Amino acid sequence: MIKKIFITLIVVCLLPITNVKALDNDVTPNARAAILIEANSKQVLYDKNSSEKLYPASTTKIMTMILMFEAIRDKKLSFEDKITTSKYAASMGGSQVYLEQGESMSLKDMFKSIAIASANDASVAVAEHIAGSIDKFVTMMNDKAKELNLKNTHFKNATGLHDDDHYTCAHDLALMAAYLIQIGGEDLLNVTSLYDSYIREDTKQSFWLVNTNKLLKLYDGVDGLKTGYTKEAGYCLVTTVKRNNQRIIGVLMKESAPKTRNEEMCSMLDYGFNNYKQEIIFKKDTVIEKHVIDKMENLTIDVKCKQDIAFTTAKNSNDKYTTEIIYKDDLLPIKKGDVVGTLIVTIDGKEAGSYELYSDNDANKATYFSKLFKTFKSLF
Template structure:
């Protein structure tokens, strides 16, 4: 059994006329709202905490269409972060990738395009061919990439999602839910650079050549709703019109998902209603920034005396306007049964935010720098120091 050291910090939040809202509160109030009547299912969450502000049939399994590409984009961003691929490297397009139908950027077999441009093709124009080309570059084959997608879904605790391809093209046993889509979007937004792509309304590929291609964002709210900078639309005849949108105003970022609307107008109206509701009724308060040090780890046989432990994501609380807040407890739990070496970014604990003893959010705690085994000289100096201390 793992040993855990727990540190509890009480944060007396003095925000006037506000109250912390957990992910499961105000459900009765939500049932009376008519924010997404035109959608089969929908959900509205705050990004940092994951707190739910509104939901409708949020766990109903439905085809996600091209919203599938949020998981594809997540694995692409992870590969970039881990330096398994680079933005400027060229990817050679296979016959299989070039053969994708539906939304595409008209890649040709044997064509070489940079990861950066292919990423634009996925994020802005929802290119199926660009999605498969990047999937094959990352995992070798589309099938192997799909396995990575499903493995990631399991790692995120998604119980109602199964992928058959990286595109969202119709396939048997390919499904997700509004809730699961919001979790994938939440994870994708950990990579702040993704909105550099999803927020672009129009751009060009192969600019200045005879094969120049105009990219136009399939998410029109990027242009017509202030603060929207992503994320992904979807449409098939089975899925109908779907959209996962994210918007940020002041320090608050929210995610709204609508699935199964009959028209693009109805889909956009449902999402717009949810965004309006979020920004008119709620506010967030930041507790920690992403990668902010919260404590330190010291290990006797390590090559460093101390290493900072940092937050793996931003930590915020969701506040309902017009009500009072009470004290918030922040609990830091550090695993004591860790073996060296430990790589930078290794998970070493959890940070919990509680109100009245109830866990509101949990955020992984990560090592800011690697910890390796100490060399013989360092261990000798430590032993001598302990001998002197014990002698005194």
């Protein structure tokens, strides 16, 4: 039986969980679609046509990088692995690092080429290496989109080169970005935050990469994430910023020019930081509760979360929130670090965020003889 525990608290907040009404004074007047979310809880802070299906251009590569980092997480790939460029990968047009057929380069350099220079040839080379073929990789992309509950997304390639049946929406891009940051962590952001870098260093073929995301030098705290442009998609941008331990993600789609795109992203980010703040419920690695597994055995576990449990609140507003802990069935045996349940934050009956909880200690099933001994002992 699933066990639930409720905690009710009062905080200073106004929490928009689903779509937020567009501002009377629109901060993104030239964008076809836009969204601003808090990265951990996925709370929507600003919304404009965020569910409309549009062409993503190279912001597609967020999903390509998601599958790359999942392969690294699952020990199927490492940054030191050599990736060989196929004839098809070398033939890619658009943004590229001019890989040659048969050329081998480390995944680290391929990743930098994708994240910094938006290289189509590197994207295809990595995709083929992971899945065996680009068609199989696209299937993986669409499967992952379903798994992430991206309702308005469909992929036809790993690059974002135009295809009428290749689309997403601002909301789905924001969710992809949040997941990529979650699984990529510092390995991701240490690269996406670079304004420039090199591949093939210490060789005659050394190649200078310059980041397509100019906000790295225009807006304090920006450390990613991905730009995009095709004639059909217009100018697109997915940006993430961390200030005072608060990370937000902004998405703009179908802007008319890069300058306008950058200016409106800055305006949207300013809106987020000027109107919202982060409330921390539980700090990372603090004991949320001592959960009793077996009263007779006096068996308990210290339940913690590996990240701050927090949500973004509007300044100078009051509201109530509740937290609910749902534990897994049949927990025993438990090893330190095992996920044992989920903490859900709710505002006005709407989910504001969910967080995995883990045990900070081992816990094992009592043996028949230990139970018998305790029963016998209790009689005297």
